[in-house]
Amino acid sequence: MLDIKFIAENTEWVKKSLARKGFPAEKVDELLAKYYEMNKLKTSSQALAEEKNKLSNSIKTATADERPLIIAQSKQVGERFKAEQEKLSVVQTEFEDMILRMPNYPSAESPDGPDDSANVVRYKVGEIPQFDFPIRDHIELMALNDWSEMERIAHVSGARTYAIKNDLAQLEIAIHMMVMDKLRQNGFTLLTVPSITKEKPLFNQGYLPFARDEIYYMPADDIYLSGTAELILNSLHADELLNEADLPILYAGFSPCYRREAGAAGKDTRGLIRVHQFFKTEQFVICNNDPAESEKWHQKLLKISEEILQDLELPYQVLEVCTGDMGAPKYRQYDLEAWVPSQNCYRETHSCSNITEWQARRTNLRYRGNDGKVKYCQTLNNTGIATPRALVPFVEIHQQADGSVKIPPKLQPYMGGKKFIGKNVR
RNA sequence: GGAGCGUUGGUAGAGUGGUAAUACAGCGGAUUGCUAAUCCGUCAUCGCGAAUAACGAUGCAGAGGUUCGAGUCCUCUACGCUCCGCCA
DSSP: OOOHHHHHHSHHHHHHHHHTTTOOHHHHHHHHHHHHHHHHHHHHHHHHHHHHHHHHHHHTTSOTTTHHHHHHHHHHHHHHHHHHHHHHHHHHHHHHHHHHTOOOOOOTTSOOOSSGGGOEEEEEESOOOOOSSOOOOHHHHHHHHTOBOHHHHHHHHOTTOOOBOTHHHHHHHHHHHHHHHHHHHTTOEEEEOOSEEOHHHHHHHTOTTTOGGGSOEETTTTEEEOSOHHHHHHHHTTTOEEEGGGOOEEEEEEEEEEOOOGGGTTSSOSTTSSOSEEEEEEEEEEEOSOHHHHHHHHHHHHHHHHHHHHHTTOOEEEEEOOTTTSOTTOSEEEEEEEEEGGGTEEEEEEEEEEEETHHHHHHTOEEEOTTSOEEEOEEEEEEEEEETTTHHHHHHHTBOTTSOEEOOTTTGGGGTTOSEESTTOO
């Protein structure tokens, strides 16, 4: 959520900034008109409240003769007050709906552009492997090694689900363990969190009101399924007033994640790239209000996820995401993409975002600064690792001519020391 | 699923239907002095405003209701604790 006073005082700048995200300038004017309308009603209804309070309070000291008259007057003012309040609450709801739909301001560093075609590759790390044998894609590798039950599970659980087994199942868990260890060593608090959520955290995080179609909803219990631990971690301290000494808060949250993928019809329908339920270890940071501080943490989160891909020995590229491809909450976003040999391209494994105050305002997540003033926190998030998607580049990059898959040294301790996995490993 | 008891500021904690005590922490100021103490003020949100001024409104888990007036009475909801039942 944006600061309405800032919008009122810097209207032209705000219009220009939000236009970079494709947000129309007229909507800023409409918001301000609604704001001024709301304030007028606040002023008039507060004047009536004041009058009502004065009359009520005078009853205590009034004589028995005076009372009936004052009570009658107070009743009358009370009714006018109630009418004014009703008008106000309509306008207030309209105003809140409008401001909840305003995206965050993009950073000066983010390139302008309408969609993902304008994203900029900042740099690439690692060699794209040259195979001297015909490569298999991850689906063929799973079939060859008896690593999955893709066809059977589709009958049980439907499209875009997966079941993996044997060494690949062990690998899925091992990668999360490796990532959790790295995050713990970097000072993160490890958490396993629920995937069920009430509605309010979805607004706090910024999924709602933008993407209701993407979210599983269970009407019997009025409960939603979370698409990421970010959602839960962002609301964990909702409505709290922290102390500056408590910051930064670093969380590594593990949870199953649920996405309807309603807008992805026809995309990545086979295999492990895009599924309705997956496991993610998420990096989440709450820091103080200093822009330099959130920039520092953004770079730190990026560095951690790069190390993770390097430990897994996956070649990757770092994208600076353009204004039009960023989600509404984001100020600045990097995507990390790992090389997928069978598709001859890089595919997203991590998304690293600085949200600045936008989520904290929705979440009412504040702290008392060392100067005694109350301020909003800033939040950042990045994938730690998401499986099974990360297994796709992993098994394809590390595949051998016989269909077995090499385990990089950094991961071997989590795989019981195995250097290779697969049917043909002796 | 059932029963009982709870939910008050950053924290702790009072509050017979009539302006939310008090203490601690934090911040600001003053004083004395010497490694701190004492005193005063402030301490959430919003409106009007140039204002971090004055004034006013709101805020006691949330939403309704009764009343001239609700932290206090009534209804519903959420959450917590204790117990019963069920259970990986």
